[in-house]
Amino acid sequence: xxxxxxxxxxxxxxxxxxxxxxxxxxxxxxxxxxxxxxxxxxxxxxxxxxxxxxxxxxxxxxxxxxxxxxxxxxxxxxxxxxxxxxxxxxxxxxxxxxxxxxxxxxxxxxxxxxxxxxxxxxxxxxxxxxxxxxxxxxxxxxxxxxxxxxxxxxxxxxxxxxxxxxxxxxxxxxxxxxxxxxxxxxxxxxxxxxxx
Amino acid sequence: xxxxxxxxxxxxxxxxxxxxxxxxxxxxxxxxxxxxxxxxxxxxxxxxxxxxxxxxxxxxxxxxxxxxxxxxxxxxxxxxxxxxxxxxxxxxxxxxxxxxxxxxxxxxxxxxxxxxxxxxxxxxxxxxxxxxxxxxxxxxxxxxxxxxxxxxxxxxxxxxxxxxxxxxxxxxxxxxxxxxxxxxxxxxxxxxx
Numbered sequence: 001x002x003x004x005x006x007x008x009x010x011x012x013x014x015x016x017x018x019x020x021x022x023x024x025x026x027x028x029x030x031x032x033x034x035x036x037x038x039x040x041x042x043x044x045x046x047x048x049x050x051x052x053x054x055x056x057x058x059x060x061x062x063x064x065x066x067x068x069x070x071x072x073x074x075x076x077x078x079x080x081x082x083x084x085x086x087x088x089x090x091x092x093x094x095x096x097x098x099x100x101x102x103x104x105x106x107x108x109x110x111x112x113x114x115x116x117x118x119x120x121x122x123x124x125x126x127x128x129x130x131x132x133x134x135x136x137x138x139x140x141x142x143x144x145x146x147x148x149x150x151x152x153x154x155x156x157x158x159x160x161x162x163x164x165x166x167x168x169x170x171x172x173x174x175x176x177x178x179x180x181x182x183x184x185x186x187x188x189x190x191x192x193x194x195x196x
Numbered sequence: 197x198x199x200x201x202x203x204x205x206x207x208x209x210x211x212x213x214x215x216x217x218x219x220x221x222x223x224x225x226x227x228x229x230x231x232x233x234x235x236x237x238x239x240x241x242x243x244x245x246x247x248x249x250x251x252x253x254x255x256x257x258x259x260x261x262x263x264x265x266x267x268x269x270x271x272x273x274x275x276x277x278x279x280x281x282x283x284x285x286x287x288x289x290x291x292x293x294x295x296x297x298x299x300x301x302x303x304x305x306x307x308x309x310x311x312x313x314x315x316x317x318x319x320x321x322x323x324x325x326x327x328x329x330x331x332x333x334x335x336x337x338x339x340x341x342x343x344x345x346x347x348x349x350x351x352x353x354x355x356x357x358x359x360x361x362x363x364x365x366x367x368x369x370x371x372x373x374x375x376x377x378x379x380x381x382x383x384x385x386x387x388x389x
Contacts, residue, residue, distance in 0.1 A: 056356065058268040100260035106354060107312050114352060117316070129316035140261045149285030150250060152264030154356070 049168040051161050055079055056138070058153035060145070061089040070139075070155055070165065072172055077141070079155075091143050091151075096174040098142035099166045104156075108134050137162030243378050245282035245294045246274060246332075252303040259309070265356050266302060266328070269363030274300075277367050296378035298340065301331040302366070305344065310355055323350045324358040330366050332373070341373045 050071035055062045059079055062068075068081040077096065081087040107113070109132060117125030117132075139155045139162040157165065170176050248270050251263040267286075274283045280298075284291050291297060306327035314322025325348045332341040347362025349355060 057265060098260075102259055102261050104355065105311065105313055107316055114316075126317050129313060133313045133316075138261050140264050142264065144287060145285075147289050149288040150267075151285065152268055154261050154264060 049073075049165070049172075051157060051165060053079070053139070054156040055081070056154040056156055058151060059089055059091075059141075059155075060151060060153075062087060070157070072168055075172060077169070093169060093172045093174050095145070096141055096143045096169060098140075099169055099174055099176050100140040100142075101162045101166060102138040102140060103135060103159075104138055105133050105135050108132050135159050139165060242279065242281060244280055244296050244298050244375060245284060246280045246298045246300055247284040247288065247291050247294075248274065248286060248300045249302065250286045251328075252301065254303045254305065256304045256307050258304050258307045261356070262307070262326070262359060263304075265359035266304075266326075266362060269360045270300065270302065270366060273360075273363040273367035274370070277371050279371055297335050298375075299333045299335065300366075300370075301333060303329045303331075305329055310349060310358075312354055315349070315351060319351065323348055324355040326358050326362050328362060328366070330369065332370060332375075340375065341370065343369050343373075345369060 050069055053068065053070035055064065055066045055068065057064045062079050062081055063083070066081045066083055066087075068079055068083070068086075071078050071080070072093065073090075075093050076090040077093055078088060078090040081089075107129060109116075113128075113132065117128050119125070120128065137157045137159055139157055141153045141155070143151050143153070145151060155162075166176070248267065251258075251266045253263060271283055271285065274280065281296075282294065284294070284297075304326070306325065308323065308325040310324030311322040325346070327344060327346050330341075330343050330345050331339055333339050343366075345362060345365045347358045347360075347365055349358045349361070
């Protein structure tokens with residue numbers, strides 16, 4: 001009832017967009033540029049040679065299914081277990097003979113989630129399972145120890161990180177054969193293969 | 197009357213104590229006997245060492261992660277059985293100096309990559325299945341034991357769990373097989389698990 005009518009030329013939008021278009025334009029441009037720079041910086045940080053990983057099996061000295069940091073330091077591949085006590089295991093990159101990428105889809109939530117889904121009535125757990133999965137990258141390494149013994153290790157990384165890490169390994173001198181560039185989706189395809 | 201009762205109670209208590217003291221010795225003796233007999237049975241096997249070869253994918257397109265997982269799980273499971281003096285890796289230079297060495301060769305025959313999500317949603321589909329031919333050979337190439345072994349994940353767990361089950365079955369089959377004395381090799385034993 002007692003509202004005052006503000007003329008369109010007095011509103012903030014009209015002031016910014018109509019009153020001083022050039023100033024607004026340059027301000028927005030500068031802000032966008034700063035944002036872009038910040039994004040670039042964060043991307044640079046992400047591509048560093050240290051990333052969170054889960055050791056699934058094989059890396060000598062590390063526990064199976066241990067979470068930690070996988071990194072490259074002083075020409076050595078290093079896995080630092082974040083558990084207690086923190087364990088650090090490393091292998092020389094020169095001894096790495098093969099690096100393979102893969103992809104796998106896993107149900108999230110672990111055992112508590114599985115039990116919850118089982119207990120849900122009217123098959124509600126199945127519907128939850130349909131959405132409660134996440135895709136991960138797997139990084140498979142083949143390396144030899146001091147005695148020439150062949151080792152294999154499998155790490156699980158966030159999606160998209162395995163390829164970045166493999167490139168880091170190659171840059172640091174890891175030997176990667178041509179067969180290492182196998183299709184990532186092979187492990188998820190549903191085919192029956194039989195030998196003769 | 198009271199004295200007789202007291203004596204009989206004392207005798208009963210003494211008898212109970214005597215039985216209690218005597219009874220643990222019998223099972224202990226049994227355990228010792230069982231241990232020694234088991235030792236006699238596995239005498240031939242415990243003199244062998246085993247070298248695990250890399251998994252041969254054969255004509256089957258098996259993901260590298262599965263090949264590695266089978267290989268590493270086999271090493272784990274064979275070490276757990278404590279059936280062999282040493283469990284060596286493929287390419288280990290120390291194998292040259294080991295006198296009684298068996299070589300475990302694993303060839304993939306069938307592989308069905310499953311899906312954890314499909315298993316969780318449908319229960320009846322999405323199983324991961326692995327079938328391998330496992331051969332235990334001497335250094336000269338004589339096949340001592342040959343079996344076809346399966347490892348599957350049908351309900352819960354990740355796809356890689358199939359490799360652990362497979363390796364467990366392989367180790368179990370080797371444990372059940374009667375290995376000859378290192379000096380002379382026995383005929384081939386075939387079977388399926």
